[in-house]
Every structure is written in C-alpha cells, then in structure tokens.
Amino acid sequence: MSLVTIKINGSEVQVEQGEAILGPIRAQGIKVPTLCHMDGLEPYGACRLCMVEVGAGKRTKLVTSCNFPANEGLEIQTDTERVHRHRAMLAELLLARSPHVKVVQDIAASLGVEKARFTDTEESDCLLCGLCVRVCDEIVGASAIGYEGRGVDRVVGTPFYVNPDACIACGACTEVCPTGLIQMEEQTKERWRKELSGNERICRYSRMGVVSAKVCPHNYDCATCEVDQSIWDEFGMNAMLALAPGKRRKPEKVSHFFVVEDRFYSRGHTWAKLKGDHARVGMDDFAQRIVGQVSTVTLTAKPGDVVQSGQAALTVASNGHQANMVFPVSGKVMRVNPLLEDDPTVINDDCYQRGWLYVLEPQDSYEETRKLVDPEHADQWLLAEADDLFRTLSASGGAALSDGGELLPNFASNLDKESWDRVAKRFFSKV
Amino acid sequence: MSETPSKNEQKPPVGDVSSSSRMQLMLCGGTACVSSGSVKVKAALERELAKHDLTDEVDVVVTGCNGFCAKGPVMVVQPDGIFYQELKEKDIPHLVEEHMLKGRPVEKLMYSPPDKKTAVPTMSEIGFFKKQRLVALRNRGLLDPESIDEYIARDGYKALAKVLSEMTPEEVIDEMIASGLRGRGGGGFPTGIKWKTCRMAAGEPKYVVCNADEGDPGAYMDRSIVEADPHVVLEGMAIAAYAVGSSKGYVYIRHEYPLALKRLQKAMEDAREYGLLGKNIFGKGFDFDISIHFGAGAFVCGESTALMASMEGHVGEPRAKYIHTVDHGLWDRPTNLNNVETYANVPVIILRGTKWFTSIGTGDVSKSPWGGSKGTKVFSLVGKVNNTGLVEVPMGITLREIIFDIGGGIPNGKKFKAVQTGGPSGGVLPESLLDIPVDFDQLTKVGSMMGSGGMIVMDEDDCMVDIARYYIDFLAGESCGKCVPCREGLRQINKMLTDISNGEAEEGVLELLEETAHTVAETSLCALGGSAPNPVLSTLRYFRDEYEAHVREKRCPAGLCKNLVTYSIDPVNCNGCTLCAIKCPQHAITGERKKVHTIDTSLCIKCGICRDVCKQDAVIVK
C-alpha cells in the first residue's frame, strides 16, 4: 500500500491510499459522531452522522467519512456549517425514533439538539444501526440475525424468523448493541435450558471454539461458571469479539447437518464462498460428517493451477474409506489451507471456516454460481440430500442411525466397501 | 464518419417494409393494445381477409407498442400510412371489405382531434405523431418484433458488423463521447465516458449489464422498447461489450414483464442461431453472449449498486458509490451498466454518425459530452392529458409542445396546473415553466429531473400537497430502510404532509419540512433518498401559497383534501336529475325529481362521487 497526503482542516497528514478517512480524522483528535461504525467490521454507511465535507473551494461535497477512501490531495473539512446542520438534523430524526436511548440522547446533546420537533412519534429503541447483524455475520459467522421488511417498516429479527438455531449464545451482539436492547444470548440460553438435557448441553464456549468440547454443568448460568470467569479474566471482554475474526464453531445441528447461508454449495458437497475477487472453497458439513474423522487429505491442485468446476479437488481418507471430491467453481488456485498439513481434522472441527481447502480466483463467478445451490435454498436442498442419504444407507443395511434418527459420529465407518463407494459416488462426484 | 442512407429514421414515422404483399396491416401488439383487445382484432382480420381471398396480398403484422396507447387497439395500413384506432372485432368485416378490398378507407374508424370533428386519415398528420422524432423507437410499429429477418432488413446488426470490421474499440468509444449520448436511465451520465472508464479499469472478466428494471409506477418506456424492438437492445449491448472489452452480458429485467421477456428470449435464440451472439461473431474473433436475470420488483433494485447486489444473490440494498461500479461492479469486476433506451440509441449513432446525432438536441458537446443533451428522449405521457401514450421527442422540445401539441391538452376543458417529470422522485413544475426546453440540465436547474422519462400531467383539480404526499408515501415504502435520512426523514416528511392535508399542522411546519427535505436530499446513501425530496421541494417552491392555505386557513384550494372541504349543491345549477342521490354510497343526498337536492354534511364522507357524476357542475367543494 502506498502513502498519500491528505489535508484535514488544513493540516497535512500521511495516510494509506484508499483507507477510510474516519480513522485519520479521529487520529487528529477531532470528534466525529458515529453510530453504525465499529472497527473490524465492514463499513456500512447507514447512520450518516460521520458526514464531512471533501473537496476544495466551492466544489465540495458531503461524504460519510467511515467509508470514503483517502486519495492523494484530498481536502477534508470537518467543522463547517453544512456539516453541523445536517448532523443535527440526523440526530433530531434519530431522537424522534428513539427518544429513550441514551446514546442517541448523548449524540443529540453533543450536537445541540434537545428535542425533536417531529410529529410522527412512533418509537423504537432499536436504531437499526446494523451492528448486531454485521457482527453476527462477519465476526461470529452464525448469521442468526437479519433484517425484515423494507423502508420505514424495517425491523431486526432472525432472518425470516426461521433459524434461531443458528445462535450460539456468544453474546457478541449484546456486547455491540449501542442500546442494550438485543437479548439473543439470554433467549438462546433459555431455549437450551428447556430443550437440551444431559450430554446435549454443550458449553457455549465450546460452541464458540474457545474451549474444547465440554458439557455445561451449570444450567447455562454462566455467571456461576469458572470457565466463564477465566475467559473474562483472560480477555477482559466478550471472547468472540476478542478472538475475531473467524474463530467460532458451528451450532450443534440444523436438521442433522449444519449449513451456513452465506455461500454457494455444489451438489458434490463442496462450498464456495465469494468475497471480493476471490472464492474460498471447502467441504460442507454433510460431507464432513459422512467422511468422519479425517485421517489424511490430499489436495490435487496447487497454487497457480487452473482448475475447472467438477474437476477432482481432493481425496479425503478416514477409517479406511476414501472419497474424491470436486471443485465447485472454476478458476486459478491462489492458496491452499496450510492448517491441513498439520492437522486435517480441522475439517471436522470447523469445515466452514478454519477447515477451508482452497482460495481460487474464479473465472466468472456469476456464471459459475448459477450452477450451484444458492444460499437461500441451501437448507431445503440439504434436507432432501439428507433424506436421500438415509434411504441409501438403510438400503445398504446401514446401522448408521441411532434410535431417534440422530446421526452417530463416524456413522459411515461400518459400511462395507461397496456401500461406501455407492454413497461416495452418489454424493461427492457431481458439481 | 460515413453517413448511411437514411432509411432508418422516420420523421414522420411512416415507412416501408420489404415484403411482396401489396398492403401491410401493422397491428399493435403492445401490452396496452393487447389488453384492449388486439388479439381478437387480429383473428378477425385474418378471418375476413381469408374470406375475401386477400391473404396473399395483405399481410397482418403484429408490432410492438405504437405509442398511441390511449386509442388502442391501433393499426397502421402501409404503405399509405392510414391510421385506425379503437378497433373492435365487429368493425373488421366492414373495414376489410371497404378498405382492403375496395380501396376505400373507413373514416369513422380514423382519429379525430378532441376539438374537431373531421377525421385525420394518415398517421403522419396526427398531432400526436407529428412532433415526435423516433430514434430509439425508430422501428416501432414497423416490424414484427419476433422476426430477426425484419430487423436485419431494416439495417439491423449492420452497426455491429461495422464496428467489428472497421473500428477499434477506442474508436467506438470516441464516437460515443463525440455523440454526446447521455444515460437514459436517470442520471444522464455520458455513455462514452462510462465505457472508457470501464475499458481502462483493471480486472477480468468485464461485464455489460442492461438495466431493464423500470420500477417507476406508470412508466413503460423500457418495456416497450424491448417489446417492440428487442434486437436493437442486444445489438447495442454487443457494441458496448466490444468497446469495453467484455464477452458477457446480462439483462436485468422485471419478472412482471412476460411479453418483453418472451420477445427478448426469442430474439436471443434467433441471434445465436444467426451467429450474432455467441462465439466469433461475424468471424471477427469477438465473443459475446447474454443471459437474463430476473428482478424481484423492488423500486430500489433499479439503482446500480442495489441491482448488482441483487444479481449476486444478496439483499438488494445500495452501497456507497465512492468506489464506482465501472471499476468494482458485479462480483467486484468492472461492469458497464446502461439503461435499455441508452443501448437502443447506440446502433443508429454508429450507422448515421455523430454529426447527424448531435444535430438533434441542445447545447454543444464538441468539447465535452456534459455540454448538452443530444438526441431524443422517450417519455410515457400520462395523467390529465388527452393523448396518453409513449412519445419520443427531440431534446430541447418544450414541455408545452409535449403536453399540448403531442398530448392534445387537458381533457374535459380543465385548466393545466402542473407536470411532474422524472418519475416518483421528480419535481413538479408549474405553468410558468412550460416553455423551458426539456433536457437534462434545464430540468435539474428548475428542481426536477429527466429521470427515466415518466411525465405526469395534473390539472386544476389536483392538490399539490396531496400530490407531494402521494409520492413521498410511495418512496417511503420503497426505501430500503438502510440509512437514517431516507428511512426516518421520509417517514417524518410523510407525516408532516399528512398533517398539512388534514389541517392539523402547526405554524412553522413548512420550514421544518424544508429543512428535513434538504438533509434527506444531501445526506442519503443512494439516489433514491437523494432525489426523493424533489416532489416536496418543488411544490414548496412553486405552489407555496397552496401549502400556506392548508396550514394557515385550513383550506384546500383544489378542494381535494377531505378534512378541509365540505360538499354542497349549488341551487342555481342543480336541475334535480337525481343522479347524485342515486350514486351516493352514504345516502347523504336527498331531493325530489326536478327539484334542488341537498347534502347532509353529517353523513357525507367526501368521496367525490357526486361531483364526478353531476353533469351540471352543481356540486360545490369548498
């Protein structure tokens, strides 16, 4: 990254080219009100409070500093009449929405707004800053919270109200919510108390991947637990946020298998997650569970290779069985996961995050992903796959299922070679 | 730049169709005419022609939207250009016998202007068509949109052949810049400059996307172009792809447009079969193909970043445009997005040259395409105007010419009051501005915009507060809800306008309204919020007295805001016809036959039915 010189209220400073200007402005000791910004999250640009003026002379424009990129020669003014006027109006609008929320009161007061003059007095304590949604998606990776509705009717809830199972009670959303309104953590613990018993009561820190697998003996009353205490002692903050990004574990089950709704799935049970101009590729939870404890992984491509979707990507071996899996998309291999070499069971531990396989530069992401199962339909598709799996297994005389239709770990290990090959061909060979 | 023979442009829009038959019946198959019965008319025409043994001599061609939707189903008889309107199945036997068999055009099925009784036989003489200038719609009504051969016969794909064999991509871009063509989707950004930026952007592959989302209520310009002439859009996209260095295109189209979709799909199939899409087009080593992507129908998804997010499978929400989509667009790759009408202008510019194109329109683009507005613009003319329909006019024409000469003025002898241009977030302009030339910069200067080309005419019965409230209500509902000014600002503006029209607003509300509107306009994340205050700010600017009457005197000058008016019957005009009493849903009107009627205001719900049915203008609303 190259350095560029910009001017903040007349003083020259050097910053990284393309860096959002909010950081450098604050580094000058200048106060900029923000609501939707948090370091470590992608900028969102929704509250608009961070507006500043950029440009010189008469040709200036208002931009949000949290996502406006620095360029050589950029001139920034943070203290103009225009900036103050609009920030005050934004604060007044927020105050009309959420008059009882302390952050809003504080921001409004700092901008000289005491009372909202508006007559639509329907109130909500949620500011729709999106921090909870984004922290759950970008840092926790659980995507348990989403928006519903458009425009003035927008509310925050679980996405389409279907999948509160995705919540791992990590508490990150509670932590970042500027209003203290979000209660996901407590609600989920309450659910678990009701619905889980005995060995099902996995410690939430295990679910987060902070401690090894452990059953909760404290009725999810974390305040009385020494693990909780020691983690707080260690980090001094929410563990999930402390370990960000990307350190967390899947929830126990969603219709037998876990699926994350932020990526595309191939019919051969590999996934592709697209971000910017690269695609991360890995095995899905379904494959990971069928294969069982991975003993070796052999990646068939190396950085620099150009691969086609459907082409062999890897061979996994476990309990004497082998399976060949294919690339979900075409492209050039940029990187392979170095963790696999040390310990291939990282795939079992965390197939969607740390257990990834390749990073590709895809040829034509749009065209490629059209052939795949899209995130929205992934759960339905996986349900159908699961049905099919159970049919295939019971036809092979599979004692693969335990009584309640639950999967046993390594359930496929007692299949004979013929049945195994049938399963592998049926589930892993397609795109 | 070479000038090819001017077969392509129609002014007036009457032309030839290469065919061996002696007569062609160009029957409109646009969405409006289909819904007013053109399918039955077609069957009747075919039946009657067969009956008289005329099938070989007379062709029936179903065309895309003719434009004069108010008079549908319409049909033009070529080569004479005789225009028939409001055809019914039962008219056809007589028509075929008289005109097609005996050569005697049927006057009673022709158009006559509202103020005159005499029929105008030919299309070129009709006021609605006279001042139009067809460039983007040059083939409308002249070919069967489902026939690639007819498109080719009218110089179709000739421009593509020309760029591939005679021009470098840079030359194509220079040509577009010199032509001054600016985006027809709303922003008016110079097309050539966009292409150039996209060509120079780093990253592969590059994409070319056509925005056929068209979410403005009441607007159907883009749909009509796709329905009437789908190949011109494909050809324009292919030329853009060649210029920017792309081999992959997408059309983002509303799923509610079945006819447009069907024609587009047919056109794509035919083009592939003819080698005009696919690999190695014209043997010049240029590959290009197109896929269709369906839009879910949210207004905000027409916005470029939201459109691309939705194509990628994310929520259709805009993002900051500080990083441009020509550099980082679809899947983070350089992406050229243009509107349907923009693409439709491209082939004819290539064929006829910039000299011809810049001869139409305003300003001087020789130094920069920002210097003027060249070419034409398609508008959908609706509201309180006689000739509603789709019109294409040269830039620089006045609003007065569009509304009065083409649109035929205001119906029912009412007075013109205002016109809104640019769709729901356009500004509302008063009579005093009727003579400004219609172009990108003039409209913006007076507080409105070109937008995608909606044009809604209002008469003296329309209340400007109510109009503003109507659009804000729509826009508040279509806001994605992401950013504070658009979501909260529009909500409060909506409430203020509702208070005003209910007579419940307090002194000072207009200042607060203005203040809020300015913040929404200046601080919103995307152009939806950025332009949403236009209807409020423009009505406040040009009709402030009307707002003040609502606030101070609790009076609605147009007699529309229910809370502020009472209904009564004028004893002088009432002739006791009893119609109002019969129609009143509340039974609030009483009176004997031939005697003056009265309204019981305690029962009246101010629905306005009595006023609408009264032939004597005796219902007073004050």
Ligand SMILES: Cc1cc2nc3c(=O)[nH]c(=O)nc-3n(C[C@H](O)[C@H](O)[C@H](O)COP(=O)(O)O)c2cc1C
């Ligand atoms: C709320 C909103 C809705 C829009 N809807 C459309 C639309 O329906 N069709 C369209 O072509 N452009 C629409 N636009 C404009 C596009 O963002 C974009 O500017 C345009 O498609 C670019 O093409 P052009 O340069 O050829 O005009 C919309 C913009 C906004 C802010």
Ligand code: FES
């Ligand atoms: S911090 Fe909210 S828009 Fe920048």
